[in-house]
Amino acid sequence: MATSLTANAVVERIRSQASSAWMGGTSEGFQCGNPNATVTGIATAWTPAIEALQKAISLKHNLIISMEPPFWRESGTVLTEVSMGTPSMKVLEASSVYQYKKKLIDDHGLILWRFNENYQALPSNPRLNALARTLGFKAYENPAATQKLAATGAGVYTIPEISLADLAKKARESANAKALRVLGDPQEKVKSVALLPGYIQNQDIMAMVRDRNVDVLVCGEPCEWEAFEYAEDWITAGWGKGMISLGRAASEDPGANELAGWIGSFISDVAVTGIAIGEPFSYVPSHKA
Amino acid sequence: MQISRREFGERSLVAGAAALLGLSAGPVFGDTPVTAQQIADKILAIMGPAWDPASYRDTFKMGDPSTAVNGVASCFMSTFDVIKRAHEKGLNFVITHEPTIWTDADLLPPVQNDPLYKLKLEYVNDNKMIVWRTHDSWHKMQPEPMNAAQNKKLGWDKYALASDPRACQFPPMPLRDVVAQYAEKTPTESVRVIGNPDSVVESLTRCGHSCEQNIVGLEKYDVAISIEIREFETAEYGRDFLASGGKGAMIIASHESGEENGMEYFTSWFKEHLPGIHIEFIPTTDRLWTL
Numbered sequence: 001m002a003t004s005l006t007a008n009a010v011v012e013r014i015r016s017q018a019s020s021a022w023m024g025g026t027s028e029g030f031q032c033g034n035p036n037a038t039v040t041g042i043a044t045a046w047t048p049a050i051e052a053l054q055k056a057i058s059l060k061h062n063l064i065i066s067m068e069p070p071f072w073r074e075s076g077t078v079l080t081e082v083s084m085g086t087p088s089m090k091v092l093e094a095s096s097v098y099q100y101k102k103k104l105i106d107d108h109g110l111i112l113w114r115f116n117e118n119y120q121a122l123p124s125n126p127r128l129n130a131l132a133r134t135l136g137f138k139a140y141e142n143p144a145a146t147q148k149l150a151a152t153g154a155g156v157y158t159i160p161e162i163s164l165a166d167l168a169k170k171a172r173e174s175a176n177a178k179a180l181r182v183l184g185d186p187q188e189k190v191k192s193v194a195l196l197p198g199y200i201q202n203q204d205i206m207a208m209v210r211d212r213n214v215d216v217l218v219c220g221e222p223c224e225w226e227a228f229e230y231a232e233d234w235i236t237a238g239w240g241k242g243m244i245s246l247g248r249a250a251s252e253d254p255g256a257n258e259l260a261g262w263i264g265s266f267i268s269d270v271a272v273t274g275i276a277i278g279e280p281f282s283y284v285p286s287h288k289a
Numbered sequence: 290m291q292i293s294r295r296e297f298g299e300r301s302l303v304a305g306a307a308a309l310l311g312l313s314a315g316p317v318f319g320d321t322p323v324t325a326q327q328i329a330d331k332i333l334a335i336m337g338p339a340w341d342p343a344s345y346r347d348t349f350k351m352g353d354p355s356t357a358v359n360g361v362a363s364c365f366m367s368t369f370d371v372i373k374r375a376h377e378k379g380l381n382f383v384i385t386h387e388p389t390i391w392t393d394a395d396l397l398p399p400v401q402n403d404p405l406y407k408l409k410l411e412y413v414n415d416n417k418m419i420v421w422r423t424h425d426s427w428h429k430m431q432p433e434p435m436n437a438a439q440n441k442k443l444g445w446d447k448y449a450l451a452s453d454p455r456a457c458q459f460p461p462m463p464l465r466d467v468v469a470q471y472a473e474k475t476p477t478e479s480v481r482v483i484g485n486p487d488s489v490v491e492s493l494t495r496c497g498h499s500c501e502q503n504i505v506g507l508e509k510y511d512v513a514i515s516i517e518i519r520e521f522e523t524a525e526y527g528r529d530f531l532a533s534g535g536k537g538a539m540i541i542a543s544h545e546s547g548e549e550n551g552m553e554y555f556t557s558w559f560k561e562h563l564p565g566i567h568i569e570f571i572p573t574t575d576r577l578w579t580l
Contacts, residue, residue, distance in 0.1 A: 047525055050532035072500060072522040072529075084519050085499020095504050097526065100533035172580050179481045181577045199521065202391050206403055224517040225366065225544045230391045230405070232576060233369040237408055248520035280520070280528035281481040281541075284579050285465070285472040 005269045007063050007111045008035045010042065017266050018118055026117040027078040031069050033111030039063045042267070044260040045275040046252035048112055050101055052275045056110070059273055063111045065259070067119060067252065070105070070112055071098060080116060081199065082223065119259065120153055128155050130258035131197045131251055135174055135218065145213065152204045154196040156214065161191040164216065164242040171218065177250035179281040183228070184235050184242025190216040197251035200227050209234055217243040220251030249279045322357035325382045325419040328566060329354070332423065335562050339429035347426050350389040351410060352419030358382040361568040363556045365549045367420050369409050371571050376416050380569060383420045384559075386427065386552050387544070395422075427555060434558070435551035436495060442550045443474050456494040456510060464488050464538050467512060477546035479577045483527035484512075484538025493540075495547070500526060507537050514540045516547030545575040 007030070015022050031048075041061030045052035047068035056064050069075060073086050092098045105112065120127060132138040137157040145156035162170075165186035172180050192215045194208040200222040208214060222228050222245055231243040253276040260274030329349070333340045340347070350367070360382070362375035367385035375383050388395045390406055400406040413420060427434060436454055440446040448457035465486035472480045490511035496502035497515060500522040506513040507530060518524060518541055527539040549572060556570040 047521065049525060050529045054532075068521055068525070072526045081521055082519060083500065083522060084517075085497070085501045085503075086522075087501040087504050091501050091504055095508065097504075097530050097533045097535060101529060168580055179579070181479050181579055183576055183578075186578065199519070202399060206400075206405075210404075221520045225387055226391045228575070228577075229366060229368055229388075233391075233405055233409060236369040236373065237405060239405070248524070277528075280483055280524045282484055282531075282538075283482050283486060285468045285480055285482065 005039045005267075006036050007033070007039055007113060010039055010063060010263075010267065011035075011113060013267060014115070014263065015118075019121075019123055021121075023117055023121065025078065027069075027074060027076055027080045028114050028116050028118060029076070031075075031112040031114055032105045033062075033109065035111065035113075037062070037109065037111055039111070039270055041270045042260075042263060042272040043275050044256045044263065044272070045277055046249065046256050047277070049277050049280075050104065052277050053101075053104055053108075053110060055275050056273075057104075057108050059271070061271065061273060062109055063113065065113050065115050065263070066256075067114070067116050069114055070101065082201065115259075119255075122262075124262070125153065125155075126258035126262055127197055127252070127255035128153055128195065130254035131175070132157065132195055134254040135171055135195070137193060137195060145211075148211070149194070149207060152196060152207050153198075154194050154204065154208050157193045157195065159191055159193055161189050164188045164190055164244075167216065167218075167242075168244050171244055171246060175246050175250045175254070176276075176278060177246040179247055179279055179284050180250070181245045182242060183231055183245075184216070184240075188215075188241040190241050192216070193218055196220065197255065199223065199248060202226050202230055205230050205234075209240060212239060215241045219243065219245050221245065221248040247279050247281070249277065253277065323566065324355050325349070325352070325358050325421060326354035328358060328361065328382065328563065329421050331563060332559070333426065336426045336430065339431075340426040341429075344425040345394050346388075346424040347422055348395075350385075350395050350420040350422055351413040352417070354419060354421070356381070356417055356419050358419070358566070361559070361566060362571045363552055363559065363568055364571045365545055365552045365573040367422075368573055369405075369412070370576075371573050372409070372413060372418065372420070374571050376412075376418060378569060378571075380567075380571075381416065381418045383418060384555075385420060385422050386424055386548055386555075388422070389420050423555070427551075434554055435548050438551040438554035439475070439547065441554075443470055445470075453494065455496075456492065458492045461489045461491040464490050464512065467493065468540055471514070471540060471542065471546075475542065475546040476549050476572060476574050477543045477577065478579045479543035479546065479575055481524075481541045482538060483524065483531065483541070485531075488536065488538065490538065498544075499523075503527070503539065507535065507539070511537045512540060513537070514542065514547075516542050517544035543575040543577060545573055549573060 043056035043061040140157040257274030264272040360380035362380040366387035448459040493512035494510040
């Protein structure tokens with residue numbers, strides 16, 4: 001049966017399961033490989049890092065589904081990420097890392113499909129809910145407040161009161177976010193959390209704090225010198241108490257596993273495996289003697 | 290503390306009061322109270338060719354430029370905290386390197402209905418403060434002051450390469466030692482490393498915020514130091530760099546860590562060129578902490 005399942009067919013099934021309101025004109029689509037090739041297994045990862053591809057190869061999965069494109073830049077006409085110094089193709093092609101990754105994909109006949117805007121728009125919001133469960137917030141959700149922030153994809157939770165330092169420690173452990181960074185007085189008590197995975201821009205933060213019913217933000221990667229400084233000013237104003245930045249990867253990993261579970265619920269022809277790749281950082285130095 | 294002509298009609302009184310505040314009514318500014326506009330004009334005149342009048346960055350951001358200046362506060366970024374600390378020190382002219390209202394171009398439309406913007410603006414106006422930015426012009430000074438100041442602070446000026454002012458060549462040492470020097474001497478806890486701490490390195494380059502600069506930098510030097518990057522591109526390139534067998538490392542730090550030293554240096558530059566105008570450096574710090 002598996003022999004008849006092509007990558008195109010997998011994408012068609014995802015489209016039909018996702019919702020009737022599938023958005024066109026997005027950044028999504030095949031990035032590498034032959035869409036008509038037979039799928040031997042499906043791996044999901046937030047970004048197709050070399051380590052994720054190697055894991056997929058070891059599992060004999062040849063279709064990789066990810067939010068991000070493989071070569072650290074968007075190559076299509078629809079841009080969803082805010083780049084800083086997008087590498088030119090000339091620079092990329094001269095890079096030993098690009099050459100290595102391209103060869104790995106080609107040699108193993110990997111097929112890469114990007115699932116981005118429509119993934120973020122899935123009605124079940126696996127990206128947010130998986131992270132909320134990982135952090136232990138899900139049971140404390142304030143659904144009305146979450147609904148109000150639907151346009152940003154954020155969730156709002158009223159958790160048992162805890163110090164910012166303890167909340168950060170718990171988040172570091174549960175999300176495996178060893179390189180997380182925190183703003184705010186560690187001793188402050190917090191209980192009303194707005195949570196948003198991924199890259200965070202000013203308009204997201206402004207929306208999350210506008211109603212003044214949130215005292216701590218837990219985010220993936222707030223844009224530095226914009227969203228970070230907005231949060232700092234928000235804390236200086238006395239309107240908020242803290243922000244925990246988990247890092248982009250730590251905030252996206254849980255969603256990859258959740259996505260694999262969702263795809264596996266309607267594709268049983270082949271194995272579907274979520275690959276959590278962890279954060280890219282090797283270590284954070286201990287600071288100031 | 291504001292000096293106005295109305296209160297001090299006599300030149301001698303103006304000079305006396307100005308001297309008390311560390312201001313001078315010297316030939317450059319005549320006998321009227323020094324305004325923010327005059328100070329900015331004077332700075333730009335001294336910077337000369339480094340100043341691009343078309344820069345959208347190097348402009349007044351808040352307040353009335355014709356306001357008399359009690360004292361100058363220089364900083365990396367005019368956060369609300371920095372503005373408040375400047376005011377508490379009696380300094381009403383904030384000279385910042387980075388934006389005030391959270392975007393590179395200090396765009397008004399995205400924030401004009403935002404309550405935090407209104408609060409910050411009200412604070413500046415109520416306290417007769419002025420905010421002006423010097424970014425492009427300061428970076429164009431030779432030698433480039435941000436890297437030069439940081440090299441000096443880190444004791445790396447002896448390693449700086451004449452051929453590439455962003456780069457350093459130094460005796461071989463473990464990566465962890467380079468990282469420790471950076472983490473101890475720059476004002477941030479936001480230092481994240483991609484690389485093996487035991488690997489031996491002997492050169493580094495600064496890659497700003499740019500993914501492309503990191504890619505190019507790692508082809509030529511052992512360590513790429515960047516301040517404020519986008520994780521999906523640059524940090525993920527670093528992860529793949531290691532996974533593909535690359536020998537080298539990335540040190541990813543906060544934007545503040547790379548430029549606070551340079552704005553501290555701006556403060557001494559200002560004192561040298563505008564003696565008699567009272568200026569104090571207000572550290573922004575990113576105020577981040579880690580576990």
